[in-house]
Amino acid sequence: GAGVSQTPSNKVTEKGKYVELRCDPISGHTALYWYRQSLGQGPEFLIYFQGTGAADDSGLPNDRFFAVRPEGSVSTLKIQRTERGDSAVYLCASSFGRGLNTGELFFGEGSRLTVL
Amino acid sequence: AQRVTQPEKLLSVFKGAPVELKCNYSYSGSPELFWYVQYSRQRLQLLLRHISRESIKGFTADLNKGETSFHLKKPFAQEEDSAMYYCALAGANSKLTFGKGITLSVRP
Numbered sequence: 001g002a003g004v005s006q007t008p009s010n011k012v013t014e015k016g017k018y019v020e021l022r023c024d025p026i027s028g029h030t031a032l033y034w035y036r037q038s039l040g041q042g043p044e045f046l047i048y049f050q051g052t053g054a055a056d057d058s059g060l061p062n063d064r065f066f067a068v069r070p071e072g073s074v075s076t077l078k079i080q081r082t083e084r085g086d087s088a089v090y091l092c093a094s095s096f097g098r099g100l101n102t103g104e105l106f107f108g109e110g111s112r113l114t115v116l
Numbered sequence: 117a118q119r120v121t122q123p124e125k126l127l128s129v130f131k132g133a134p135v136e137l138k139c140n141y142s143y144s145g146s147p148e149l150f151w152y153v154q155y156s157r158q159r160l161q162l163l164l165r166h167i168s169r170e171s172i173k174g175f176t177a178d179l180n181k182g183e184t185s186f187h188l189k190k191p192f193a194q195e196e197d198s199a200m201y202y203c204a205l206a207g208a209n210s211k212l213t214f215g216k217g218i219t220l221s222v223r224p
Binding site: 003017033041044045055056058091092105107 | 122202210211
């Protein structure tokens with residue numbers, strides 16, 4: 001596709017349930033980022049992949065959050081035992097990675113998660 | 117640690133007025149600074165970056181290391197500039213940290 005694709009666009013779940021959010025980056029982009037954006041806030045860094053490995057997962061709030069990128073392309077963000085405070089828009093972005101292109105992230109439209 | 121501060125949440129101006137969106141940062145190394153923009157019902161996208169020293173849609177931003185600032189400026193605002201603007205900092209680890217953003221509203 002032409003851009004970063006995220007599914008689902010909307011997810012409503014109940015407290016305590018398990019959720020998976022998927023990100024399909026731009027073809028050829030080696031770096032993939034997950035951010036979380038709550039109402040009235042800027043995007044908050046969660047995790048960054050360079051290829052298949054998590055280069056920096058310092059933003060994951062606790063061990064209920066986990067992300068994978070097994071083949072260096074599609075990534076899945078997994079949230080266990082969801083809590084109401086997890087409600088937010090989860091943004092995925094990809095980039096070419098290091099060098100002068102670092103920092104130009106191409107964002108998806110986001111997955112809006114609502115935990116009831 | 118890297119931190120980005122955008123002290124104002126909202127700036128409302130009339131068309132043709134000058135605009136300055138403030139951004140201050142905290143980082144111990146040499147940062148790369150960016151401005152991202154999100155227009156209504158569109159994705160977050162890059163507006164400009166300090167290393168390019170370019171003007172995009174009439175906007176410019178100068179990195180002031182002494183004041184640790186990267187304010188975004190435009191001499192004459194247009195209605196189509198109305199959007200959310202986020203200042204962002206990339207450190208050596210390629211992690212991009214965003215500020216909380218500011219809503220720019222340009223009235224006719």
